[in-house]
Amino acid sequence: MPIFEYRCSKCNKKFELLVGVGKESDELKCPGCGSKDLSKLFSTFGFKGENGGGTSGCGTCTASSCDGCG
Template sequence: MPIFEYSCRKCKNKFEELVRGKEKPACPKCKSKHLEKLLSLPSMKTETTHGLAMKAARRRDRKQGDQNLRNQAEYEASHDEG
């Protein structure tokens, strides 16, 4: 079973965690799941980088979506008045 080393983005705590399947470890100190995987297996690293990029893109999309909704609401509000 692989043991991965993580660095917590929240409290900078570094710890090793036994990871089974797609279980997501949490920082033992602050329970945050915003972790950075430190193990440098090339294939793993690529996967992690890709996963993080996807996550960031998804977060950006969601933010953009919220903004669009807000703009739409503002547009409708001003449209009703005028």
């Protein structure tokens, strides 16, 4: 299960979250202030892309388009 690191744009708090399969970032919020205005930071955990391009589908497939893994 991939771990992603986020930084809150509001209070600048940095935290890590486990992101389960099928969960979207809109469920995420800052544990400090509850803001959903988060910046996603790249985790080194399972990250294989040369550049993320912003919206890789998941952390478990190597394809950039993520077509086959739902």
